[in-house]
Amino acid sequence: MAQNEITLKVAEALSQRDIGQGIARLDPKTMSDLGINERDLIEITGDKKTAAIALPSQTDIGLGVIRIDGLVRKNSGATIGGEVTIKKAQVIEAKKVVLAPTENNIRVQGDVRGLFQGKAMVQGDIIGSQIRTRPTSMGMGFDSIFSDLMDFSPMKEIKFAVVSTKPAGIVVVGPNTEVELHESPVDVSNIEGVTNLVDVSYEDIGGLKDEVKKVREMIEIPLKRPELFDKLGIAPPKGVLMHGPPGTGKTLLAKAVASESDAHFIAINGPEIMSKYVGGSEENLREYFEEAEENAPSIIFIDELDAIAPKREDTQGETERRTVAQLLTLMDGLKSRGQVVVIGATNRPDSLDQALRRPGRFDREIEIGVPDSEEREEILEIHTRNMPLAEDVDLHKLASTTHGFVGADLESLCKEAAMRVVRRIIPEIKNDEEIPEEVLKKIVVTNDDFKSALKEIQPSALREVLVQVPNVKWDDVGGLDDVKQELKEAVEWPLKHPEKFEKFGVKPPKGTLLYGVPGTGKTLLAKAVASESEANFISIKGPELLSKWVGESEQGVREVFRKAKQTAPTVIFFDEIDSIASTRSANDSDSGVTKRVVNQLLTEMDGLEELEDVAIIAATNRPDILDAGLMRPGRFDRHIKVDLPNEDARLSIFKVHTEGMPLADDVSLEKLAKQTDGYVGADIEAVCREAAMLTLRNNLDAENVPYKYFKEALEKVKPSNSPGDQVQYI
Numbered sequence: 001m002a003q004n005e006i007t008l009k010v011a012e013a014l015s016q017r018d019i020g021q022g023i024a025r026l027d028p029k030t031m032s033d034l035g036i037n038e039r040d041l042i043e044i045t046g047d048k049k050t051a052a053i054a055l056p057s058q059t060d061i062g063l064g065v066i067r068i069d070g071l072v073r074k075n076s077g078a079t080i081g082g083e084v085t086i087k088k089a090q091v092i093e094a095k096k097v098v099l100a101p102t103e104n105n106i107r108v109q110g111d112v113r114g115l116f117q118g119k120a121m122v123q124g125d126i127i128g129s130q131i132r133t134r135p136t137s138m139g140m141g142f143d144s145i146f147s148d149l150m151d152f153s154p155m156k157e158i159k160f161a162v163v164s165t166k167p168a169g170i171v172v173v174g175p176n177t178e179v180e181l182h183e184s185p186v187d188v189s190n191i192e193g194v195t196n197l198v199d200v201s202y203e204d205i206g207g208l209k210d211e212v213k214k215v216r217e218m219i220e221i222p223l224k225r226p227e228l229f230d231k232l233g234i235a236p237p238k239g240v241l242m243h244g245p246p247g248t249g250k251t252l253l254a255k256a257v258a259s260e261s262d263a264h265f266i267a268i269n270g271p272e273i274m275s276k277y278v279g280g281s282e283e284n285l286r287e288y289f290e291e292a293e294e295n296a297p298s299i300i301f302i303d304e305l306d307a308i309a310p311k312r313e314d315t316q317g318e319t320e321r322r323t324v325a326q327l328l329t330l331m332d333g334l335k336s337r338g339q340v341v342v343i344g345a346t347n348r349p350d351s352l353d354q355a356l357r358r359p360g361r362f363d364r365e366i367e368i369g370v371p372d373s374e375e376r377e378e379i380l381e382i383h384t385r386n387m388p389l390a391e392d393v394d395l396h397k398l399a400s401t402t403h404g405f406v407g408a409d410l411e412s413l414c415k416e417a418a419m420r421v422v423r424r425i426i427p428e429i430k431n432d433e434e435i436p437e438e439v440l441k442k443i444v445v446t447n448d449d450f451k452s453a454l455k456e457i458q459p460s461a462l463r464e465v466l467v468q469v470p471n472v473k474w475d476d477v478g479g480l481d482d483v484k485q486e487l488k489e490a491v492e493w494p495l496k497h498p499e500k501f502e503k504f505g506v507k508p509p510k511g512t513l514l515y516g517v518p519g520t521g522k523t524l525l526a527k528a529v530a531s532e533s534e535a536n537f538i539s540i541k542g543p544e545l546l547s548k549w550v551g552e553s554e555q556g557v558r559e560v561f562r563k564a565k566q567t568a569p570t571v572i573f574f575d576e577i578d579s580i581a582s583t584r585s586a587n588d589s590d591s592g593v594t595k596r597v598v599n600q601l602l603t604e605m606d607g608l609e610e611l612e613d614v615a616i617i618a619a620t621n622r623p624d625i626l627d628a629g630l631m632r633p634g635r636f637d638r639h640i641k642v643d644l645p646n647e648d649a650r651l652s653i654f655k656v657h658t659e660g661m662p663l664a665d666d667v668s669l670e671k672l673a674k675q676t677d678g679y680v681g682a683d684i685e686a687v688c689r690e691a692a693m694l695t696l697r698n699n700l701d702a703e704n705v706p707y708k709y710f711k712e713a714l715e716k717v718k719p720s721n722s723p724g725d726q727v728q729y730i
Contacts, residue, residue, distance in 0.1 A: 005087035006030060010046075010078045012202050013069040014059070016381045019203050020128040022120065024086075025057035025067035034088055041089040041120050043170060044068070047077025051089050051120040051170045070201020070260065071159075075125045079260060080202065081220070089120070094171035097121065098163040100182035116173045125162040200255040206382045206407065207375025208249055214366050215240060215257060219341050223263050223297040226339065237363040239331060239342040241305070241356075243349040244368035245566055247408030247460050250345040253368070254301045257343070264295035270307030274319070281308075281319055282326040289330045289340065297339040305344040306351045314351075324353050332360040370566055371407065373400050379407050383414040390446040398450055404459035404536045404567030416453035417445050459536065459567055472527040478656040478681065479649025480521060483640055487512065487525060490638050491615040492533045495569045498613070509637035510605060511616040511630075513577075515623040516642035519682030519720055522619035525642070526573045529617060536570040538563070543579045546593065553580075553593055554600040561604040561614070568613035577618040582625045598627050606634040644680060647673050653681050657688040664706040672710055678719040687713045 008030070013019060024042060031054060036042060042054045044066070052072050060067065066086060068076070078084045099116070121127055163182070165171045173179065202212055222229065222236035229236040242250045258265035266288055273284040292298035302308070312321045331342060344362060346352060356362055371379060377399035384395065402410065421443055428439050474484055494501060494508030501508050514522040530537035538560060545556040564570040574580075584595045605616065618636065620626065630636055645653060651673040658669065676684060690713035695705045 004034065005085050006034060007083050007085050008064055008066040010073060010080055010082050010084055011060070011065040011067050012080055013067050016203075016385050018055075018067075019069045019385060020071060021069075022052050022072060022127070023055055023069070024052035024072065025055055025060065026086075027060050027062065027064070028056040028058070029061065030064075031056060034086070036088050041091055041170070041172070042086050043089040044072065044076045044078075044084050044086050046073075046082065046084045048075065048122075048124065049170070050075035050122050050125055053120075069203050071126060071128060073201070073260070075122070079220075079224075079262065080216070081224075089170050091120075092167060092169065092171050093174035094121075094165050094167070094177045096166040096178040096180065097171065097173060098165075098180045098182070099127075099160040100163050101185045102126065102159045102161050103185055116179055117175070118172065120170060120172050121162045121165065122170050123162055123165050123168065126159050127162065128159050200252060200259050202256050202260060204382060205249055205252055205256055206379030207371040208253060208368065211242075211253065211366055211368055212256075214364065215242075215253060215343075218364055219257055219263075219299065219343070220261055222341060223261060223299075223339060237341070238360065239344065239362040239364075241344045241346070241349070241352075241362040241365045242368055243346050243365065245370060245406060245460070246347045247406035248368040248370065249407045250347075250368050251303055252407070254303070254343050254345060258299060258301065261299065262297075263341075264292065264298040266292055266298065266300045268300065268302045270302065270304035273308060274323070278319075279322075281323045285323065285326050285330060292340045297341075299341050299343060301343045301345070303345050305346045305356075306348045309353050309356055310351055311353050324356075328353075328355050328361065331356070331362075370404060370568075376402055376405060376410060379410045380414065383411050384445075387414065387418060388444045390444045392447040393445065393450065394447070402454070402459075403569055405457075406460060409457060409460050413450070413453050413457045416457055417449040420449040420452055421445055472524065472531050474528050474532060476656060477521060477524055477528050478653030478684075479645045480525065480642065483514075483525060483642055484528075486638060486640050487529050487617075488532075491529050491571060491617065495533045495535050495571075495613060495615060508615075510611060510634065511618065511636035512638045512640060513623070513626075513631070513636040514617065514619045514640050514642055516621065517644065517680060518621050519680035520642040520644065521681045522621075522642050523575055524681070526571075526575075526617050526619060529615075530571050530573070533569070533571060533615075535615070536564075536567050537573065538570060539573045539575065541575050543576070545580055545597065550593075553597050557597060557600045557604060561611075564614045565611065569615075570613070571615045571617060574616070574618040576620060578620045578622040578625050581618075581627050581630055583627050584629075598629065602627075602629050602635065605630075644678065645684075647677075650676050650679065650684060653684045654688070657685050661688065661692060662704040664704045666707040667705065667710060668707070672714075675714060680720060683717060683720055686717045690717055 008026075013023070013025070018025065024044065026036070026042075031037070034042075036054050038055060040054050041051050044050050044052055050072060052068060057067055066084060068078075073079065076084055097116070116127075119127060160181075171177075205212060218237050218240045226236060242253065244250060254267075258267075268288060273281055273288075275281045275284060288300060292300050308320075309324045309327055310320055312324055315321060342362075344356075349357075349365070357365065377395055380395045380399055384393075402413070405413070425439055425442055428442075477484065490509045490512045498508075514525060516522060526539075540560060545553055545560075547553050547556065560572060564572050580594070581598050581601055582594060584598055605611070616636075623639070631639070651669055654669045654672055672687075676687070679687070687710065691705050691709040694709040694712055695702045698709075
């Protein structure tokens with residue numbers, strides 16, 4: 001090999017800032033050996049030839065790798081793990097380049113030549129650029145609507161195909177280069193040197209590093225290196241089943257695999273193979289597999305697999321049973337299918353026929369779960385890659401407050417935040433006029449835009465059970481300092497500081513039971529916990545789980561805990577838990593539904609499956625009738641009695657409820673606290689409300705609330721609990 005070139009292994013780009021910029025990251029020693037300086041152009045040769053800007057990578061010293069994004073990989077005809085030859089490029093200024101957009105229904109506006117200045121390209125390359133666009137004519141008045149939106153929307157990345165260059169080879173667009181831009185898109189397959197377009201690369205998938213690695217192991221190695229399996233004397237894996245909640249990136253991962261591998265790719269959207277004719281569905285399946293075998297190595301991707309392969313014993317239709325049987329024999333029948341890998345995706349793995357879920361058919365099952373905080377930050381970086389962000393936007397903080405959000409939710413959040421900017425500057429735009437420069441500078445997405453968008457976007461996995469957490473802070477709960485401290489230790493600490501519990505080798509408490517007379521603030525405390533711990537909050541009003549149908553009540557309990565685990569960290573709050581978890585006895589008159597619900601609750605809280613990052617709070621004013629099985633450590637570990645407030649606590653409660661109330665000079669909250677012995681928080685709130693109402697009844701134009709109306713309110717509002725009520729809580 002000549003001294004001026006070297007062969008390196010291809011690796012994916014690590015920084016989101018490098019994506020779409022035509023950058024290649026190299027070991028500084030490699031750059032030195034080849035005489036390449038920072039930002040020099042290098043020639044990269046795989047199956048094709050392309051150029052990129054060289055930058056050093058401090059993380060790859062001595063590894064012999066080159067880090068390039070999906071676009072540069074396609075332009076060089078290389079794949080991750082493959083090899084390319086690099087050398088310093090001879091820079092020639094182009095006399096003329098001809099470019100064409102690759103998307104349909106997009107018309108590029110104005111003179112865009114300046115956007116390609118300094119870019120290196122080769123005929124057949126696909127290059128990306130940030131362009132302001134508008135759709136081609138749609139008629140019926142849509143033109144004006146879309147032109148308004150597109151004119152001041154954030155810049156859109158458009159991919160262009162390099163149709164031809166003069167002279168041939170690697171050229172750079174300079175000040176004297178003539179740039180010819182086709183208005184209409186071209187069929188890239190007709191341009192010499194262009195292979196399939198990159199739609200999705202591995203860098204477009206955030207937070208699924210381990211899953212991507214597993215899928216590549218299962219799919220790329222058998223297709224690219226079948227001799228390894230021959231040497232080992234084993235058959236390569238034939239199928240991968242990806243399952244997980246909707247929106248986590250299953251289909252996106254399959255698209256990336258198709259785009260990044262050179263294999264023939266066949267996508268089947270579950271229901272589309274079904275036919276109204278007898279035997280038609282099975283024939284459609286056979287045709288797909290025959291096409292895959294003829295064009296091997298191939299990948300068959302079946303989206304929504306549960307639609308065509310449900311459990312045969314549960315389905316009534318004969319067509320579905322035959323389709324499942326056909327799929328089973330095609331995947332692992334007497335006839336070998338060669339180099340064909342099948343990827344299946346579903347969010348309902350338990351409804352698939354069990355015969356599919358065995359080695360030889362789907363060899364590996366990969367769960368694509370809900371992303372954690374670090375993975376959410378990576379996803380947010382991808383979706384804000386081309387977004388003009390203000391300095392106050394902290395993606396790390398945003399990721400830490402979006403518990404339970406999947407990739408699709410985060411994408412929606414970014415879009416919603418961008419739309420806030422659009423709405424803000426609409427009044428400053430006049431139809432059919434060029435957008436003023438000062439308006440363009442205002443197109444920046446701020447932290448407030450994301451905060452506002454967060455109010456509208458909910459985690460999709462919790463849509464059915466999530467409640468909007470009221471903005472209740474610890475300061476809004478008067479008194480109850482000991483109870484608040486215990487709740488912080490039991491709920492907030494495990495969710496916010498799990499490492500402290502690991503350090504001491506103890507497991508945090510699972511459940512906290514709040515009990516006491518009505519009106520003492522048990523439900524208010526739960527709201528404060530949910531708000532302060534920044535966790536997802538599922539509120540269950542006891543009786544709503546009960547159903548007249550056998551098995552549905554228990555299923556409701558299972559579903560609550562399943563969703564809580566899926567979207568952890570989560571706080572589950574059972575209000576009036578005595579209605580669903582009262583003592584089990586032999587002479588129940590409710591067909592045994594209470595027994596079954598209690599049993600289900602017991603196993604969910606402390607069964608074989610561990611609860612991770614799920615805190616349970618329950619409130620009741622009848623602890624005496626709760627089932628004994630729930631009251632032991634491991635289920636409700638902490639029993640916190642919410643007592644009647646003492647004088648200091650009553651003063652705190654008065655301060656909370658009169659905070660926004662104009663009080664007359666003669667009102668002494670300390671005096672009122674002394675006079676309200678036996679009153680609970682709810683009673684004190686009622687006293688304050690009644691005093692305000694009496695004031696308004698007497699004079700609608702009153703400026704403040706005098707003491708005499710508080711005195712009158714005390715005579716009307718009596719303590720809601722008699723002294724005898726306290727006996728059962730002692």
